[in-house]
Amino acid sequence: MIATFSNVTKHYSSGEGITNVSFRIPKGQVIGLLGINGSGKSTTMKLLSGLLQAQHGEVLVNATKPRASRHNVAFLGDRLGFSSWMNPRHMSRFMETFYDDFDVDKFKSLIQELKIPPKPLSEMSKGQQQKLKLAATMARQVHLYLLDEPLSGIDLIARTGILKSLVTNWDKNSSIVMATHEIKDVEPFLDRSLFLAAGSLQADEDTKTITANGTTVAERFIEIMEPNS
Amino acid sequence: MKKLILTIQWLEWIRIKNRIWMLIFILLGFSMFAGSCEQQNVNFNFSYSSSESTNQPQPSASSPGIIATQPNTLSDKPQENIYSQLMSLLPLVFWTFAALFLGILVLATMPFRGREEWENGQFQLIFMGKYNQIQIQGARFIAYFAITIAFFMAVSINANFLALQKEWLTRETIINFQVLLTYWFFIAVPLMISYGGLISAINIAYYRDGDHKILTLLKYLGSMGLISLLIKAIQFLTNKEMSLFQPTVLNFEVNAQAIPIMIYWELLFIAATICAAFIYWSGKILEEVES
Numbered sequence: 296m297i298a299t300f301s302n303v304t305k306h307y308s309s310g311e312g313i314t315n316v317s318f319r320i321p322k323g324q325v326i327g328l329l330g331i332n333g334s335g336k337s338t339t340m341k342l343l344s345g346l347l348q349a350q351h352g353e354v355l356v357n358a359t360k361p362r363a364s365r366h367n368v369a370f371l372g373d374r375l376g377f378s379s380w381m382n383p384r385h386m387s388r389f390m391e392t393f394y395d396d397f398d399v400d401k402f403k404s405l406i407q408e409l410k411i412p413p414k415p416l417s418e419m420s421k422g423q424q425q426k427l428k429l430a431a432t433m434a435r436q437v438h439l440y441l442l443d444e445p446l447s448g449i450d451l452i453a454r455t456g457i458l459k460s461l462v463t464n465w466d467k468n469s470s471i472v473m474a475t476h477e478i479k480d481v482e483p484f485l486d487r488s489l490f491l492a493a494g495s496l497q498a499d500e501d502t503k504t505i506t507a508n509g510t511t512v513a514e515r516f517i518e519i520m521e522p523n524s
Numbered sequence: 525m526k527k528l529i530l531t532i533q534w535l536e537w538i539r540i541k542n543r544i545w546m547l548i549f550i551l552l553g554f555s556m557f558a559g560s561c562e563q564q565n566v567n568f569n570f571s572y573s574s575s576e577s578t579n580q581p582q583p584s585a586s587s588p589g590i591i592a593t594q595p596n597t598l599s600d601k602p603q604e605n606i607y608s609q610l611m612s613l614l615p616l617v618f619w620t621f622a623a624l625f626l627g628i629l630v631l632a633t634m635p636f637r638g639r640e641e642w643e644n645g646q647f648q649l650i651f652m653g654k655y656n657q658i659q660i661q662g663a664r665f666i667a668y669f670a671i672t673i674a675f676f677m678a679v680s681i682n683a684n685f686l687a688l689q690k691e692w693l694t695r696e697t698i699i700n701f702q703v704l705l706t707y708w709f710f711i712a713v714p715l716m717i718s719y720g721g722l723i724s725a726i727n728i729a730y731y732r733d734g735d736h737k738i739l740t741l742l743k744y745l746g747s748m749g750l751i752s753l754l755i756k757a758i759q760f761l762t763n764k765e766m767s768l769f770q771p772t773v774l775n776f777e778v779n780a781q782a783i784p785i786m787i788y789w790e791l792l793f794i795a796a797t798i799c800a801a802f803i804y805w806s807g808k809i810l811e812e813v814e815s
Contacts, residue, residue: 344652346651365652366652366654370648370652372645374644374648375644376644377644378539388534392527392528392531393531393650
């Protein structure tokens, strides 16, 4: 088991957050963390990465507290993370210094595969910046990849290619958790989906089970979020 | 750690490149004005010499003008000698202190970091890495201190070299001045940089946390009070002649008068302790920013 979330509660001063959420992340799965805005997806991600601490309940990654095992977690957040003057070469140097598990060769091959130009972030489009962040995150050799809106800003045509590239390069001894609104795009790659609404886990279902019932993940999402529709 | 220091230096030097350019311009300005001191001095000495029609100083072939202020020439007129020496030193002293003052103004702002770094997620990225914020703050301190040392050495060595070349001061006095300046530099500058780092960390932390943590701010202020108590306690110990280190005596010779100046190493020790505390402290604050 890579990570466990047991009855976890975390509330911000604004009142938002998550309440009594439990799930497990086994090895070798691509998991979709699905929900509308403010449902608690980013909070769940930050709790798993150790950036936030739970008020109640327990979060374990590799059987230890996330803060202690944060070196085994690669987190793609919603923010840029790098200075705007940095180009891919600078980012590689930065990542190499701060992360022992950063694979420079893998980063270079992802850069080529994703067709990222060798120019500063400030001169890149939002989609190119996102691709570069993705490459930097996925070039790490860790047990858990947390991708918060990985397809944000990336055009429709490039999305499938990027996801294929990520899944091809992915080490099956680890797991990927993706929080996204682009359900239709990620659906073919998901093994399992966690449906969050208003800070609570509404459902935790395998893609096979969902499709066996004759629905898609996107349709199931709508069913759960709007049960009266 | 070496890799971290080199990477942080690279990142910081790019971040503060405009300030580094300003320091270079200050150094260039200083070199230009300090260099022009020679011309002013020569003119001054010649005008001075010409006004003293009864006792004209004899310029030597090797250094015309400068020799006019030599003691053997003016030994009969000690007052004029002192006046002449002071006047000849004034422009250099003025430009040296002007350069150091402007430089310190620029250097003091180096540790101040924008909130953008937190906003664009660099904290997250660093937090997830193998180094903690205390190590990173330490590496940043080294990056700033290296720039400060380079600037200070450029100004002071330049000024001392000019004074030595013009024989305004003896070699021993210049060395003693250099030791004295370096001593105060190592007391004041690390404190200035580490304190800047602390203020910057508090600024970012309170931007992140809002006004809900007044108690934490009081805790920080209380700790600063404790540090000042520590300084007073150690001063009390030194006043009772219970010094930890043997003081060093520097003998200055100005106009054939020996002026001893004591250097108490406790102050340097206290400064280094406070500096380490500030670095540790600011690192802890930044660690807590994302928690």
